[in-house]
Amino acid sequence: MSRCTEQVLILQRVPYGESSLVVRALTRNDGPVHLLARGAHRAKSAFAWTLDLFDELELTYRKPRGGGLATLEKGTVLLRRAALPKNLAAYRAALCGLELCDLVARPGVNEHKLYEVLSQLLGDLDQSGAEAPDDALLARFEAQLLRDLGLFPATNNCAECAGDAPAYLAQEDEAGPRVPFSAEAGGRLCETCALAAKKAGRKVGTLPHRNLAGLERALGGEIHRDRKLAQAVHAIAARFLDFHLGVLPRTHRQFASPAAHR
Ligand SMILES: [Zn+2]
Incomplete structure (x- = not known):
């Protein structure tokens, strides 16, 4: 196991079991990762309200040796992009960005350029208001x-x-x-x-x-x-x-x- 703390954008969220969540995320310097957030759907969970799409997060996780599902230990929202999901056109464009990054991000490769262009897209969609x-x-x-x-x-x-x-x-x-x-x-x-x-x-x-x-x-x-x-x-x-x-x-x-x- 190795522990990492990374700036992260969530690419996809998939329910796991009754109350957990598996997220695919793009990290700034650690490439794409798959994370298990135990109990994320419970109201009292430490991860409740932290693992939203489009937000800029800081996550600490433990990676198993040889790859596979990492375990999320700690999450903080660095930047909440609250306007973006309220605007349908911006929301759709943002999902397109997430999907493309999910397709092209290479496991085990530092994808910091990809992170930067995605972060810029999401930031601009969030800030441009109704006329995005x-x-x-x-x-x-x-x-x-x-x-x-x-x-x-x-x-x-x-x-x-x-x-x-x-x-x-x-x-x-x-x-x-x-x-x-x-x-x-x-x-x-x-x-x-x-x-x-x-x-x-x-x-x-x-x-x-x-x-x-x-x-x-x-x-x-x-x-x-x-x-x-x-x-x-x-x-x-x-x-x-x-x-x-x-x-x-x-x-x-x-x-x-x-x-x-x-
Ligand atoms: Zn020619």
Whole structure:
């Protein structure tokens, strides 16, 4: 057994037995952990009201040698994010952040970057009030996640040949110039590589140039105030992420429809 005290964000809570709780949590420096909180559902428990989603916690736990379920010994709320669960859009966006972190956090690896981007997302969703730009905040979060996973798509040059990949204007396209794009190929493509990729059986579509540029600006920290742009950027990041993770997170199902991808 080894004892750790870590700053923690809860990713998922699962009831265990009659009064206990198993939580999956992301620690600042100890990667993801599974914790058993004995008696957490009892009103007099030391953990009652401490293990809520979205809050910034400090937990002390004992880890068994060789991994497995750790035992929670002590918990303190460092920062209560009370506004977040009261706003449905913010709440949904926050669950999406938790689910993605749960999918990508690697056991036994210090995931402090992941912790930082999740903590920033939750903090911003909590503070932005009723008008939370939830899609924009998620778009920024997902862009940062893609970068940290080494998966950020090519947004300027061709993903295959690194050459110029000019946008072109399709007739009567109100979204403006479009660019060939393929998640399988790693992002934006030039005309030649797009044709080659299609021939090789890869799925190649097109995206409005301004949405792809919006993804890059989101990575730079920009929070898109234009709701349509924010949604479009969020959709690109989400689909790209899902493709490379090989899963469809519950909170991303809205992007699964083939109609959304031209
Ligand atoms: Zn190319």
